[in-house]
Amino acid sequence: MEYSEKVMDHFMNPRNVGEIENASASGTVGNAKCGDIMKVDLKIEDGIIIDAKFKTFGCGSAIATSSMATEMIKGKTIDEALQLTNKAVADALDGLPPIKIHCSLLAEQAVKKALLEYYEKHNLLNEENRKLFKVVEDDAHDHEVEH
Amino acid sequence: MADVKRIYFDHAATTPVHPEVLAAILPVLERSYGNPSSFYKEGHDAHHLLEDARMTIATHIGAAPREVIFTASGSEADNHAIKGVAEAYSNKGKHIITSKVEHHAVLHTCEHLEKQGYDVTYLDVDRFGMVDPAEVEKALREDTILVTIMMANNEIGTINPVKEIASICKSRGVLFHTDAVQALGAVPFDVREIGCDLASFSAHKLYAPKGIGALYVRRGVRLGRLIDGGAQELNRRAGTENVAFAVGFAKALDLAVEKMAENEKRLTALRDRLIEGLREIPHTKLNGHPTKRLPNNVNVSFEFIEGESILILLDAKGYMCSSGSACTSGSLDPSHVLLAIGMPHEVAHGSLRVTLGHDNELADIERLIADLPPIIERLRDMSPLYSDYKSGRLKHLISETSDDDILLEKSYGI
Numbered sequence: 001m002e003y004s005e006k007v008m009d010h011f012m013n014p015r016n017v018g019e020i021e022n023a024s025a026s027g028t029v030g031n032a033k034c035g036d037i038m039k040v041d042l043k044i045e046d047g048i049i050i051d052a053k054f055k056t057f058g059c060g061s062a063i064a065t066s067s068m069a070t071e072m073i074k075g076k077t078i079d080e081a082l083q084l085t086n087k088a089v090a091d092a093l094d095g096l097p098p099i100k101i102h103c104s105l106l107a108e109q110a111v112k113k114a115l116l117e118y119y120e121k122h123n124l125l126n127e128e129n130r131k132l133f134k135v136v137e138d139d140a141h142d143h144e145v146e147h
Numbered sequence: 148m149a150d151v152k153r154i155y156f157d158h159a160a161t162t163p164v165h166p167e168v169l170a171a172i173l174p175v176l177e178r179s180y181g182n183p184s185s186f187y188k189e190g191h192d193a194h195h196l197l198e199d200a201r202m203t204i205a206t207h208i209g210a211a212p213r214e215v216i217f218t219a220s221g222s223e224a225d226n227h228a229i230k231g232v233a234e235a236y237s238n239k240g241k242h243i244i245t246s247k248v249e250h251h252a253v254l255h256t257c258e259h260l261e262k263q264g265y266d267v268t269y270l271d272v273d274r275f276g277m278v279d280p281a282e283v284e285k286a287l288r289e290d291t292i293l294v295t296i297m298m299a300n301n302e303i304g305t306i307n308p309v310k311e312i313a314s315i316c317k318s319r320g321v322l323f324h325t326d327a328v329q330a331l332g333a334v335p336f337d338v339r340e341i342g343c344d345l346a347s348f349s350a351h352k353l354y355a356p357k358g359i360g361a362l363y364v365r366r367g368v369r370l371g372r373l374i375d376g377g378a379q380e381l382n383r384r385a386g387t388e389n390v391a392f393a394v395g396f397a398k399a400l401d402l403a404v405e406k407m408a409e410n411e412k413r414l415t416a417l418r419d420r421l422i423e424g425l426r427e428i429p430h431t432k433l434n435g436h437p438t439k440r441l442p443n444n445v446n447v448s449f450e451f452i453e454g455e456s457i458l459i460l461l462d463a464k465g466y467m468c469s470s471g472s473a474c475t476s477g478s479l480d481p482s483h484v485l486l487a488i489g490m491p492h493e494v495a496h497g498s499l500r501v502t503l504g505h506d507n508e509l510a511d512i513e514r515l516i517a518d519l520p521p522i523i524e525r526l527r528d529m530s531p532l533y534s535d536y537k538s539g540r541l542k543h544l545i546s547e548t549s550d551d552d553i554l555l556e557k558s559y560g561i
Contacts, residue, residue, distance in 0.1 A: 011459060017529050032493040032532060032559050035453050035473050035481065039531040055531040059455035059472070063529065 003060060004094035010064035015071050018053040025121070027113025029136075030106050036062045038110040040070060044118055047077050054110070061093075061100040062107075068092050069107035078118065082132050084111055105138070112136050151465040154511045158352075158443055158504035159301050159329060160469060164395070165354035165505075171398040172356070175391035183388050184379065193390045200390075200397035204361060207400050208346070209337035216362050216380040217393050221328040221349030222252035224362040225295075227373045227384070228324045228345040229256045232293045233265055234371030236322070240290025246270040246278045247487040248305075249297050252347075253326055254483070257295075266290075274553075275436035276305035276488045280312045287319050294323045298330040298346075302471055302484040302500060303435030304444025306334065313342035322368060328352055328360075332403030333441055334411065344368050350392065354505070355399035359392035414442035414503050417512050421445050421501060424516030428523050431549040434485060434498060443503040446471075448485075448494045450545045451533040452526040457499055460522045466515060471498040491558045493532075494544055532559070 003011070023041035030036040036058035043051035052070040056063050069089050073081040086104040090096045096104055113136050119125050125133075155163070164172075175196060181189030183197050198212065205212040218224045233243065245257050247269045257267045268286045272278055278296050287294075294316050299306045309325050316323035324345035330336050332353035338346055344365045351357040364370055364383070376385025403410075422445055425431055430450035449457070454470030461468050471482030473496060480486070481495035490498075501515070527533040535541040544556045 008459075011456070012463065014529065019534065028531065032496075033491075035492070035496040037531050055529060055534060057451065057530040057532045058453050060459045062453075063456060 001097045001099070003064070003097070006068075006092070006094045007061055007064040007096065010067040010093065011060045014063055014067040016053050016067060016074070017055065019055060020051055020053050023053075025114045025118035027110050027115070027117060027136075029109040029113055030058070030062075032057065035059065036103065036106055038062065038066050038106050040066070040110040040114045042073075042114045042118065044078060047079075049073050049076055049078065049081055052111075058103070058106075059100070061096050061103040064093060065089050065096070065103045065107035066110070069104075069111050073111055078115060078124075079129075081111065082115055082129060084108055086135075105135070109136050109138070153465045153467065154514070155506065156466055156468045156501045156503065156511075156515070159304075159441075159500065159502035161351045161357060162354045162504055163506075164356055165399060165402060167402060168355050168395045168399045172391045172395040175394050179390060183390060184377065193388075197388050197390045197393050200393040203397035204348075204400055207404050208331075208348075208363060209339040210363050211366065213381060214338075214363055214366055216364065216383050217388060217396075218360040218362055218384065219358055219389070221326070221347050221352075221360045222250075223373065224328075224347035224349070224360045225250065225252040225326055226256050227362055227370070228347060228364075229253065229293065229295055230260065230373060231370035232322055232324070232345070232368075233260050233263075235369035236292040240288070240292045241265045242268070242288050242291040244268045244270065244283060244286045244291060244294045244296075246272055246296055248272050248276050248278075248300055248302075248484045249295070250301055250326055250328065253295055253297070270296075272487055274489050275439070276300050276303050276434075276484060277436060277439070278307050278312065280308055280315055283312050284315050284319075287315075287321060291319075291321050294321055295326070296323075297326040297328075298336070298341075299327070299334070299441050300435065300484060301329050302482055303446045303488070304329075304441035304502075305436045306330070306439045306441065309343065310341050316344075317342055329441060332400060332407070333443065335407065338363050338365070345370075350396035350399060353399045353403045355395045356392055359389055359396050361396065410505070411442045417503055417507060417509060418442060418445055420509070421503075421512050421516065422447075424512070425519065426549040427516070428520050429547050429549060430543055430545045432494070432545045432554070433552050434488065434490070437552070441502075445501040445503075446498060448490065448498045448545065449523050450494060450497060450543060451530045451536060452523065453496045454498050456526050457497075457522060460525070461499075461518075464518050464522070466518070469500045469502075471500065472496045489554070489557075491544065491554070493559055494554070 020041035024044035028039040054066040056066040086108040090104040181193040183194040322344040346363040349360040434446040454472030485495035
């Protein structure tokens, strides 16, 4: 199994590592038992994600997808960020090995779980966007426990 | 980074071919192309080379030449021993005893036999990965036909009391097989001394090429065939023999036995220095037995981080190592060996195996001891588990001083 150069770049030089104090919203997905946990913090002002940070316990691709996903949503409006898909994250990294696809799903879930917290807090949920949050409930692994 | 010397620390996976082994193999490939079964001089020459190799290996393990058959791998030897006994003794019974820490070549073979109607007992091991001979005795039944327990574990290096287990099996009239793939050439191994009925070996773990192994079958043990065809290998394994690699295997074992005492001493000292150095890293646990382990094996878990990430960063620094994390096994579960010794998934994911060999020197060990702490720290700084631990939201499972190999808790419970 070999990673693409982009995965290696985002693993070796991860963007946006850290935590945001007084974050507007946070999302944690995965569990230690499965070997991946991702936590994403967002700073949102006027409906725009002005900062995104992550902390990840996991393999090379888990760290690379966290880095890429946070990079992809920075500067976007929350509605734009909600359009993020695991495929887009994997494509942006020039693909992932098949057994690592769940890492990109985890990254999508972490971002959306943070957004969900924000949408709920600000009463922004509606029938339309609720569908886009459904993925948060999916199992990236066989089992998933919330932190 | 390109000019950094690459250091091979994965000798349990495979070893480079020793120059003297290669020198023994090449003339055979170049000149002795005859089929050992043929009735002309070139065939006879190949036959003699093969039988000399068999004699060398048999002598080193305390067996008769007729008790050694060449296979294509250690996995084949394991398969042949277990399936061969299962087939030949199915009239006597269909119960097999093994342990939870065996190599997959044994475990998956046993699982295969379960589907064929055999009953398999998978014994637990202690926290060091050791099988208790008393547990073997308790598990023996009227219909037990085979006990298969590895001599030394490939992941954590723990050496089992195979002599005691063999003696129990003998007194109860049950055959005993040991997977000695990691042990052969590393520690003294003599089939009469141990008292085993079957034993598996692989040549590429002792500086010979991949593609050749051997199975010891004590005289009088019946064995079903794995490969049907010609009458090669005393009619036990069909297929034209790999003469050149058999010669290489014999040469490699010659070299290993000649330098065994010296290598054991040298590698044990390097191993213990590495373990000592790694214990300087907080929340680090040694996996496997502290002393009853292979001279070249170090296996540790670093809490709060995952093994594949460690491997990639080590690779970038010029080190070739391995891990028992799920990500490196290609499945969702971490190493079955680490789980069997009672490690929670969380900690098993953060394991690192360093297996030493001929080319490793003290300077390589010291370089790794210096290079690892920043790697571990870097990954911990990225880990949400570590920040939760630092902020008091999570209890640690491995002692901060890394001087105790007992787990403080079984799980994070999150």
